[in-house]
Amino acid sequence: METMAKDGAAQGATVTPNKDVSEDNPKGYTVIYVLGGPGSGKSTQCTKIAPYFGFCHLSVGDLLEAEVETGSEYGKMIEDCKKEGRLVPSDLVVKLLQQAMQRSQNKKFVIDGFPQNEENRAAAESIMKIEPDFVLFLNCSEEEMKIRLLNRNQGRVDDNINTIQKRLKVYFECTLPVINYYSAKGKVRKIDAERSPEEVFEAIKDVFFELKEKHRETARRP
Numbered sequence: 001m002e003t004m005a006k007d008g009a010a011q012g013a014t015v016t017p018n019k020d021v022s023e024d025n026p027k028g029y030t031v032i033y034v035l036g037g038p039g040s041g042k043s044t045q046c047t048k049i050a051p052y053f054g055f056c057h058l059s060v061g062d063l064l065e066a067e068v069e070t071g072s073e074y075g076k077m078i079e080d081c082k083k084e085g086r087l088v089p090s091d092l093v094v095k096l097l098q099q100a101m102q103r104s105q106n107k108k109f110v111i112d113g114f115p116q117n118e119e120n121r122a123a124a125e126s127i128m129k130i131e132p133d134f135v136l137f138l139n140c141s142e143e144e145m146k147i148r149l150l151n152r153n154q155g156r157v158d159d160n161i162n163t164i165q166k167r168l169k170v171y172f173e174c175t176l177p178v179i180n181y182y183s184a185k186g187k188v189r190k191i192d193a194e195r196s197p198e199e200v201f202e203a204i205k206d207v208f209f210e211l212k213e214k215h216r217e218t219a220r221r222p
Contacts, residue, residue, distance in 0.1 A: 029101075030055075031130050032211075034112040035179055036138030037171040038164070039148035040193045041200060042112040045138065048201045049110050053208050056106035060113035063096045064088060085166025087174065090119040094127050101128075117174035121181065133211060135182045136204065138193035142168060 032055070034042045043059055050057035064082075068075040074092060081088045093114065101109060115121040124130055149164050182188050189207045193200055 028107050029130055030108040030211075031132045032110045032134060032136060033114065033132045033182075034110060034136045034138065035115075035175060036193060037140055037142070037145045037175070038167045039145035039152070040138040040140040041148075041197060042138060044197050045136075045201060045204060046110050046112045048197075049204065049208065052205070053108075053110075053212075054106075055108045055110040056104045058097060058100050058109055058111045060093060060097060060111065060116075063100055064093070067096060083163070085163045085170060087116055087120075087170060090117075090123045093120060094123045097124075098128055115175075115178050116170070118178060118181070121178050132182070132187060134207070135179065135188045136207065137179055137183075137188050137190045138200070139190055140193040144194050 032049075034046055034049075036042050043061070046057045046059065049055060064078045068079045068082075078088050078092070080086075093116075097111070097114060115124055145168065146164060150161065179188060191200060191203050191207070195203075
């Protein structure tokens with residue numbers, strides 16, 4: 001198991017602006033996107049999925065936070081976006097994500113918080129050349145997400161009521177269309193995320209066992 005959400009992201013986290021992120025792109029990735037609104041439990045479930053199924057967990061939120069901590073110009077721009085509830089530009093997100101994938105020794109990735117909009121999705125497909133095996137959609141009501149965000153009290157700049165409202169607006173306007181896009185392609189696995197973390201993970205296990213069996217069947221074919 002490998003988790004690059006915080007510790008791995010911090011090593012060499014600064015963006016290399018002139019590096020072509022598509023170069024030396026390894027083949028044979030297994031990629032799972034984990035999407036849902038703010039407070040739906042994406043990171044909580046990814047930290048369970050990664051060790052259980054041998055995936056590398058990449059948290060876009062933590063990769064962005066690691067860049068902020070470097071004090072770089074990119075980091076300052078990211079912090080401003082977070083304070084205002086805006087999405088970080090796709091080219092920067094893709095560069096951070098691609099560099100984290102290149103640093104990993106794993107080829108199986110569970111990515112939470114990406115793609116957040118159609119621009120993210122298009123950048124992943126055109127620049128990183130990746131398509132998810134499936135999208136895990138943690139479905140949670142707006143009211144429940146608000147309660148969770150206000151109660152978690154992590155000291156984050158985006159955990160106040162005004163910014164929460166903006167983040168929810170971004171989710172409904174920008175991220176839901178991405179989920180609908182993958183749903184039309186038959187790639188979305190919807191999970192009721194209003195239950196306890198343990199109950200949610202039990203439901204997620206079934207989805208991943210399905211993927212494992214699918215890979216086994218593919219390997220058996222001549």
